[in-house]
Amino acid sequence: MPGGSLHNGGTGAGVRRAAAEAVAAVVHQGRSLDAALNAVEADIAAADRALLRNLAYGTLRRHFRIAEWRRELVKRPLRRRDRIVESLIDVGLFQLVGTRIPDHAVVSATVEAARLLGRKAFAGLVNAVLRRFVREGFAGRPPVGREARYDHPDWLVDRLERDWGDSAAAILEANNARAPMWLRINAANNGVEAYRGRLDAAGIAYSLLPGLPDAVRLEEPVATTALPGFAEGCVSVQDGAAQLAARWLLADGGRRVLDACAAPGGKTAHLRELGARVDAIDIDGERLASVRDNLERLGLDARLYEADAAAAPDWWDGTPYDRILLDAPCSASGVIRRHPDIKLLRRDADIPRLAALQQTLLARLWELLAPGGRLLYVTCSVFRAENRAVVEDFLAVTPDARPDPLLPNNNIRALMRPDGPGYQIFPGTDGLDGFFFAPLVKAR
Ligand SMILES: C[S@@+](CC[C@H](N)C(=O)[O-])C[C@H]1O[C@@H](n2cnc3c(N)ncnc32)[C@H](O)[C@@H]1O
CATH class of the missing domain: 3.30.70.1170 (Sun protein; domain 3)
Structure with missing residues (x-):
């Protein structure tokens, strides 16, 4: 359809429809926001895509607060097949509190989007809900529930409070802010x-x-x-905290490095840019292709292997590595401000499973490290179960492993909170993402 204007309603309604579909895919189908946006973006004019992303990200960032308002405004739950209307109302409410779009424009575009979604029968409801929200000053009311107050699920607040006590509130606040580039x-x-x-x-x-x-x-x-x-x-x-990994690992020279969980290759490329020879593996072939693309754009190379770092290394030539970067798969709880869908997609039960995988990866990769070699364990998590606890358990059963005293300079150290054998950066500290680093060295 030329310009997509008819399909998109011509008034910005198409963008609201697409945003509601993306939000619903995350909330009701458990899809990642990036995948959900990719699926709906094709119908949207290039000039409107920034607005689409802003609406979808913003709505999910404030999901729990918005859901509390919606439950108050729509007393009767909608049938399962009409749940897309809930997501559309959420997108409407977000626009009223999180954008500068005039209220009347928000209401008309969002009501029109109900028609585009094939839910003409709900146009009146969407109209009434959004108007009442404005009329009765809902935005100024204090949140009632704890999830709404923090805009996070209870389990995540519990875990942060358990791990970080009084500092949890600042982490939660930082998670709800937009990250710098x-x-x-x-x-x-x-x-x-x-x-x-x-x-x-x-x-x-x-x-x-x-x-x-x-x-x-x-x-x-x-x-x-x-x-x-x-x-x-x-x-x-690449986030600033993520840039710490390669510099730290190569602080006393760049030699033969294994990047054990490499995709999409941000740290692989940085290691190469700093002169290291890099072997990079990832279990996910599609994601590994993005490592190749990134390296190509940068004019760099590395040996890439699609492999499970937790399995016997049949890709390995048997020569131990001087340096290993284990940027482990994790909850990504330190980068919620960049990926607000994590608040909806992760479950508390995922954390012990991730910790078990992290343990296995650490133990396996240690076997590939040369005596005197260094391994940097990294996650973008702020949960102790994936960080301090994993490394402490590993050290307790690995006699030739100890914390590496080689640390970044004082300025960087001031940003990191020592935690057991590692160092935690909280999200928002000097604009950085939340990361954990544990430098380890192998006895000679
Ligand atoms: C945190 S991401 C890595 C980010 C990357 N280092 C960067 O800086 O761009 C974790 C990666 O681990 C990979 N992964 C998960 N389990 C793995 C395994 N058993 N072996 C190898 N890679 C694995 C995932 O596919 C994912 O790409």
Whole structure:
């Protein structure tokens, strides 16, 4: 359909329809938000896609608060097959509290979207709910339930409070904020300072964090197409805390490195940019293809293997590695601000299962490390069960392993909270994502 205008309702209704479909796919079908957005984006004009993402991300970021309002406004539960209308109402409520779109425009586009969704019979309900929300000043009422107050599921609040006591509130607050965009300058093909000059010339404002030499934090996010030299591999998008891994692992020289859970390859590429020889494995072939694509754009190479790092290493040539990066699969609870769908998709029962996998990976990969070699255990989780506890259990049964005293400089250390044998960064600290690092060294 030309421009998608008819299908999209011509008033922005199509964007609301697509946002409701994406939100419903996450909330009711357990799909990831990225996959859900990819499925609905094709119908949406390129110029409207930023709005679509903003609506879907924003609605999920505030899901628990919005759901409390909705339950108050729609007393009678809708039938299962009409649940998409709940998601549409959520998208409408988010627009009223989280955007500057005028109320009347929100109401008309969202009501029209009910028709586009084939739920004409609910247009009156959507209209009445959104108008009442505005009329009765719902946005100013204090939240009632704990989930609404924190905009997180109870199990996640419980776990954070158990792990971090009084600091839990700040983590929860940071999770509900929007994350800044960080870049990693490719030290292999431009001078870092020269590239900053190109950002200056392009009028892209940024700040620096002492101790992270390749990183810049943008004042405002920009499309990668607007970044100087992006297509030519001068720069990548990568959170600042994630950039700590390669620098830390190679702090006393870059040699033969195994990147054991590599996809989509942000840290693989950084290791290569810093001059290490890298073997990279990932269990997921499709995700491994994105490592290849990323390296290609950056003009770099690595040996890539599709393999299970928890199984016997039939891909391995038998030469032990000097350095191993284990960026383990985890709950991703440190990056909720970038992936608000995690609040809906994860369950408490996932955490012990992940911890068991992390234990196995650590034990297996230790066998591939040379005596005197270093392994950096990393997660983007803020749960102790996946971090401190995994490493402590490992150390208790591995006599040739001990915490590595080689640490980043003081400025970075000040951002990290020591926790057992590792270091935790909380999300939002200096604009960084939540990460855990445990540096380990093998006896000679
Ligand atoms: C946190 S992500 C890695 C992110 C990556 N290091 C980066 O910086 O771009 C974890 C990765 O572990 C992979 N993975 C999960 N289980 C694995 C296993 N048993 N063996 C190898 N890779 C695994 C997942 O497919 C996923 O790509």
